[in-house]
Amino acid sequence: MSSAPSNEAPYRLLSNVDFGEDVVVQAFTNLYGCRIGDHSRVGPFVEIQSGAEIGSSCKIQSHSFICTGVTIEDEVFVGHGVIFINDKRPRSTTDEGELQTDEDWELIETVIERRASLGSGAIIMGGVRVGAGAIVGAGAVVTKDVAPGEVVAGSPARALAGARHTP
DSSP: OBSSOSSOOSSEEEESOEEOTTOEEOSSEEEESOEEOTTOEEOTTOEEOTTOEEOTTOEEOTTOEEOTTEEEOTTOEEOTTOEEOOOSSOOSBOTTSOBOOGGGSOOOOEEEOTTOEEOTTOEEOTTOEEOTTOEEOTTOEEOSOBOTTEEEETTTTEEEEEEEOOO
């Protein structure tokens, strides 16, 4: 692992990131406490939070948000503006009206398996697994697991009849 990306770019917040070899990170990114595997590419205006893991040879397109609890395996494509969610019941305050703290919520983990592809604008709810080689259509809202090789689209995301993808 390296302590810096392989390219120079202005206006990046890079803190406590484990970089693989030949990782490219564009400008205007916030990466902290995460891991990014060899040969991956991170576009501009991307945030990857603490505890997130990005595999090798991944492409993370601009304006995407990858939160704590997300694991993206090798060779995954994340389209522009993909949003991950790690809390099924987000609240600002407790029942007593106090601001919530880290102890007031349960982290829900999400896994995107090898060679999956997430279309631009997709929203991936916490606790789902997108199987190897699956394709999530642009703008889809993924609320449940996607089988390996399955092609889903819509809100909520549903399998497209007869559509399969072999990784």
